[in-house]
Amino acid sequence: MEKSEVLKELKNLIEGQTEKKIKDENQDIDIDSFTMMLVITFAHQKLNIKLDMDKLDFDQFKSLNDLADVIIASK
Amino acid sequence: MNTEISKIREETVQNYSKRNVSHYDDPMNKNFVYGEMTIDFVNKIEFKDSDKVIADIGCGTGFVYDIVYDKLKNQERKLIGIEPAKGMLELAKKKYNFDKNITFFEGTFASMPLENESVDKIVSTLAMQWVPSIDDSLKELKRVLKPNGSVDIMMTEKDDGDNFKNPIVEAMKKHLSFKQIMKAATLSQRVSSNHIVKHFSKYFDLKRDYELSVKTVKKIINGTFNEHMKWWKARSEQIISEVKDKDNFLIDLKNELDKTKKPEGIPFDLSILHIHLEGLK
Numbered sequence: 001m002e003k004s005e006v007l008k009e010l011k012n013l014i015e016g017q018t019e020k021k022i023k024d025e026n027q028d029i030d031i032d033s034f035t036m037m038l039v040i041t042f043a044h045q046k047l048n049i050k051l052d053m054d055k056l057d058f059d060q061f062k063s064l065n066d067l068a069d070v071i072i073a074s075k
Numbered sequence: 076m077n078t079e080i081s082k083i084r085e086e087t088v089q090n091y092s093k094r095n096v097s098h099y100d101d102p103m104n105k106n107f108v109y110g111e112m113t114i115d116f117v118n119k120i121e122f123k124d125s126d127k128v129i130a131d132i133g134c135g136t137g138f139v140y141d142i143v144y145d146k147l148k149n150q151e152r153k154l155i156g157i158e159p160a161k162g163m164l165e166l167a168k169k170k171y172n173f174d175k176n177i178t179f180f181e182g183t184f185a186s187m188p189l190e191n192e193s194v195d196k197i198v199s200t201l202a203m204q205w206v207p208s209i210d211d212s213l214k215e216l217k218r219v220l221k222p223n224g225s226v227d228i229m230m231t232e233k234d235d236g237d238n239f240k241n242p243i244v245e246a247m248k249k250h251l252s253f254k255q256i257m258k259a260a261t262l263s264q265r266v267s268s269n270h271i272v273k274h275f276s277k278y279f280d281l282k283r284d285y286e287l288s289v290k291t292v293k294k295i296i297n298g299t300f301n302e303h304m305k306w307w308k309a310r311s312e313q314i315i316s317e318v319k320d321k322d323n324f325l326i327d328l329k330n331e332l333d334k335t336k337k338p339e340g341i342p343f344d345l346s347i348l349h350i351h352l353e354g355l356k
Contacts, residue, residue: 017233019267032237033244033260040257053254 001047006068013042014064025064036061043071050074108296108306108343113200116229116349117142126196130155130219132184133202137167140177150176155189157182184212189219196225203230204263209274217278226352232291233265235346242331250324251317259314267291271350284356290349297340300329
């Protein structure tokens with residue numbers, strides 16, 4: 001999956017849970033730990049990418065762009 | 076949600092069973108944050124004369140029946156309580172062993188030991204947020220509910236305690252790994268009224284056979300650190316057990332929560348869903 005597709009899927013997932021619009025991919029998305037867990041589950045189940053939770057940190061969940069980079073780097 | 080998350084939630088319920096049951100009925104746990112709202116919700120439920128079989132799912136120690144027993148006691152009415160945590164179930168059974176019309180069973184939202192279309196009214200307070208899958212729960216609820224039956228559910232909404240949880244996560248970051256904090260995050264469902272409508276519409280024909288109303292109720296509950304800790308610790312035992320230095324964790328927790336303190340106390344921003352489903356057949 002291309003980064004642009006990952007960004008689109010992440011945007012849908014996070015907006016669906018938080019019910020808040022994300023205007024751009026570098027915006028601070030301010031998501032809670034439950035939504036972070038949804039992202040981790042999404043990467044595993046939909047993209048078959050297992051994010052290593054021993055290496056993840058809260059700072060990597062700041063924006064859609066950060067998240068997409070983490071997911072693509074974990075391929 | 077994946078099986079790993081489901082397993083964590085199941086373990087949490089089992090852990091409730093292992094704890095000393097005496098504090099389940101502690102007035103502080105019942106009355107401080109969610110108690111008043113629960114009493115208010117239960118008192119407003121409309122029980123019809125035709126509601127001959129009533130089931131409380133996730134009944135705990137029988138708190139709902141404690142509130143409305145006098146209103147519901149009737150030789151022709153059968154009251155049922157279903158609860159997965161054995162410790163709570165035993166306490167409920169003991170409390171109501173004088174009335175043969177009340178029966179308590181071990182079971183869950185997704186697996187109720189009840190016949191198809193056997194229940195007139197399903198009630199549940201502060202239990203559905205703990206289920207591993209809302210879809211599995213609603214499928215089972217549909218199975219046991221009579222076509223003209225009704226449902227009243229009170230559960231936490233996705234934003235419940237949002238501002239209270241932020242300082243808790245900050246304190247957790249000093250004592251737990253990202254992975255451990257993520258484990259805590261999965262303990263309960265986080266749904267909005269829109270999410271609930273979507274879930275119900277998968278199993279109930281809301282255009283023809285059922286009427287659904289979902290309301291979000293918000294309230295601020297102020298309290299001291301100790302008041303909040305009493306209910307929060309009872310609810311968060313699983314994650315606290317993973318903290319090695321519990322004394323310093325509590326100090327950090329107090330420092331973080333004190334930053335949110337107002338003259339009235341430390342606020343907890345309650346956000347609750349009131350769900351009512353009515354069969355139209």
